[in-house]
Amino acid sequence: MKVKRKAADIVEGDLTPMIDMTFQLIAFFMVLINFAQTESNDKVVLPSSQLVKPPEKALEFPIILHVARDGGVTIGGEEHTAETLGIALNAEISVIRAEQKSVDDANVIIRAHQDCAFGDVQEIISVAQEKQLTNFALRVKENRQ
């Protein structure tokens, strides 16, 4: 007896909901991605405080110094010690002066590791003071507990 073969059916799952969800996830992550991570540094874990709040207005002419646990300073992506920091600060100051502003307008933001020695932070402040910088801000994490 001749048996008629049926053509094999192609089983296709409905991918529409999965693609919908995937696009929604991508949209979510794209919206939340933080492009302002340039201020952060992986070597630095900031101490926290209940009193600080994110500033409503960003500080003008910021000079951001990242202080690692071992006291190493990173400025503009370059690593320095307290001894060589002055050279990097000179470069930052010349940028500020090129914009017709004085050193008093600059704000030194210190992002120091919570376990670094306080003396290292003081040394960095001393170097900055030698460059006539007087406005300092100690950056800390907001603690909402």
Added chain:
Amino acid sequence: MKIRNQKSAEKNQLSMTSMIDIVFLLLIFFVMTFKIVELEGDFSVRMPLAGTSNNTIDDTELPIKLRMRSNGDGQLVSMSLNEIDLGTDFDSLRGRVVDLIGAPTPGLDSKPPELKIDADYGLRYKWVIDAITAVSGYKDGDQVVKLIENISFDKPRRG
């Protein structure tokens, strides 16, 4: 008229495979690079250059002095505010600051209080931030009651 050999209508289907591949790649990229943003704020520290302050400082204008001592591991061992020992209790420190500046003398043009921190070189930075938090103010519900805003550091204690 009946037309023979009419082809069955072909299904026009777009190939979704490559798009799904790229979409998943994008998704993996965003998941891997996602980082929860921690909110940050600043404590202002006033560090005037030597010789720029007034030379005629009245004794009553001297800043409050906070001395912080550490052990070999950089842990806080003791604190003293104007030579009064406070142990390691930041609540006591805050209470003492409230006592010192809480009742301004009426009729006098009182200047904003100033505090100078003198800490051991090896003291871990987080203890200094805890001290600054304690002397800067406290939270009363959602409101922040400010105490001392003019904070400066003494010279580093090398050696």
